[in-house]
Amino acid sequence: MTPEPPSEMHGRRGKSGRAVLQTLPVIAGTVLLTSLALAVVSPDQAAGYFGRSDLGNALLAAAVGSIAAGPPLASYVLGGELSAAGVGLLAVTALVVSWVTVGLVQLPAEAMFLGTRFAIVRNITSFVFALAVAWFTVRTLHWLGMISS
Amino acid sequence: MSALIIKSGRGGWWFLATVAMLYAATGALAPGIALNALEDSWKALRSMVPVRRSFSRC
Numbered sequence: 001m002t003p004e005p006p007s008e009m010h011g012r013r014g015k016s017g018r019a020v021l022q023t024l025p026v027i028a029g030t031v032l033l034t035s036l037a038l039a040v041v042s043p044d045q046a047a048g049y050f051g052r053s054d055l056g057n058a059l060l061a062a063a064v065g066s067i068a069a070g071p072p073l074a075s076y077v078l079g080g081e082l083s084a085a086g087v088g089l090l091a092v093t094a095l096v097v098s099w100v101t102v103g104l105v106q107l108p109a110e111a112m113f114l115g116t117r118f119a120i121v122r123n124i125t126s127f128v129f130a131l132a133v134a135w136f137t138v139r140t141l142h143w144l145g146m147i148s149s
Numbered sequence: 150m151s152a153l154i155i156k157s158g159r160g161g162w163w164f165l166a167t168v169a170m171l172y173a174a175t176g177a178l179a180p181g182i183a184l185n186a187l188e189d190s191w192k193a194l195r196s197m198v199p200v201r202r203s204f205s206r207c
Binding site: 022023024025026027028029031032034035036038039040108112115 | 175190
């Protein structure tokens with residue numbers, strides 16, 4: 001295998017450098033925006049807004065999960081708190097699924113790397129499917145006799 | 150909106166500048182929230198470093 005000519009290597013390094021330079025502010029901005037969103041509306045605060053119908057709770061939980069970002073572990077903790085507070089399993093499942101699959105805060109970064117149309121369609125689809133998955137999960141658990149109501 | 154800005158060449162820096170302005174506005178209204186968010190961001194960014202190192206070993 002013959003080594004690449006120096007000019008070609010420098011060209012590639014230049015391209016990589018430009019790509020890193022373009023990506024760096026997006027990553028930093030996304031991380032900063034995520035932290036700010038979580039600091040302004042903390043998961044604990046969000047828990048106080050529940051207490052409507054099952055569907056209303058599920059929609060609210062999916063919305064909170066879509067806006068919130070961070071490790072999935074945080075959604076399990078919040079989901080556990082909600083469940084302990086009497087919020088239905090439909091809402092808890094919608095929260096956990098949308099937390100992992102929908103990312104409104106990261107939307108600009110996703111749009112940059114994968115395209116605006118793709119990012120918007122993927123997030124909307126994921127939101128709808130988060131609700132569907134929540135419904136199927138509750139139905140399945142009910143069918144298996146693992147939950148009574 | 151920010152996604153559209155990012156599409157154009159130096160959009161990433163505009164995005165970061167917009168976030169910085171958001172921080173400035175939050176900091177003016179509630180300095181504690183902005184500082185906490187900054188601290189969390191720093192921790193998150195630092196946690197990304199081991200990932201980069203593990204890639205460099207490949």
